[in-house]
Amino acid sequence: MPFDTAGSWTPVALSADLPPATAMPAWTPAGSIALWRSQSGRASASADRCPHRGMRLSHGFVRGEALSCIYHGWSYSPDGGCIRIPAHPDLVPPEAIRVAIHKVDELDGIVWVAVGEPTAPPPRFAGRTPLRSITANADISAIESAAGTKADADGLIRVSQARWVGLLAAQQGDRTLIHVLIEQGRNPADLVMASRLAEAIRRQAEALQQEAA
Numbered sequence: 001m002p003f004d005t006a007g008s009w010t011p012v013a014l015s016a017d018l019p020p021a022t023a024m025p026a027w028t029p030a031g032s033i034a035l036w037r038s039q040s041g042r043a044s045a046s047a048d049r050c051p052h053r054g055m056r057l058s059h060g061f062v063r064g065e066a067l068s069c070i071y072h073g074w075s076y077s078p079d080g081g082c083i084r085i086p087a088h089p090d091l092v093p094p095e096a097i098r099v100a101i102h103k104v105d106e107l108d109g110i111v112w113v114a115v116g117e118p119t120a121p122p123p124r125f126a127g128r129t130p131l132r133s134i135t136a137n138a139d140i141s142a143i144e145s146a147a148g149t150k151a152d153a154d155g156l157i158r159v160s161q162a163r164w165v166g167l168l169a170a171q172q173g174d175r176t177l178i179h180v181l182i183e184q185g186r187n188p189a190d191l192v193m194a195s196r197l198a199e200a201i202r203r204q205a206e207a208l209q210q211e212a213a
């Protein structure tokens with residue numbers, strides 16, 4: 001990777017894209033994860049594999065404060081412990097039935113997931129607010145080329161004419177998640193321009209990626 005993703009933190013999603021009582025797939029350099037938010041608003045991340053028969057937990061559903069597997073309905077708490085097995089409603093699930101979890105931090109509208117034990121909190125981007133995320137079928141180098149600038153150590157590329165920055169997170173294969181952050185207080189026209197410019201960079205990066213293939 002051309003930059004250190006803020007130590008062991010990965011910006012996996014924007015907070016706005018993870019409403020309460022939902023689950024979604026996400027990706028870190030350690031592999032795919034199930035990202036979910038409880039009814040009360042707590043964001044959690046776990047391995048994307050149910051300990052029962054291996055179904056992807058990111059395809060599951062959230063009830064209250066638990067994530068349930070879509071296959072047989074085993075439910076897991078934010079700490080990874082199995083708390084319910086529907087086929088055996090009177091059984092207290094053994095402690096050993098657990099799913100691996102990842103540390104989550106949510107700052108300024110960005111959901112960060114740790115790989116391993118982080119030594120510092122995720123970076124903060126003063127004066128910026130998230131606008132949207134875009135997935136590009138291009139690697140980070142292609143996005144840097146399309147934007148005409150390099151990502152910094154936090155994974156930021158700066159596109160000054162639109163007063164926005166892109167926070168990059170490498171995804172599986174040659175894909176990259178671009179979180180578009182814009183200066184706070186910009187007017188609606190600026191938001192539209194930033195969004196269009198981000199799309200233009202995505203298209204150009206994908207074209208460069210195809211040329212290189």
Ligand code: FES
Nearest residue numbers: 050052053069072
């Ligand atoms: S595979 Fe998840 S509950 Fe059976």
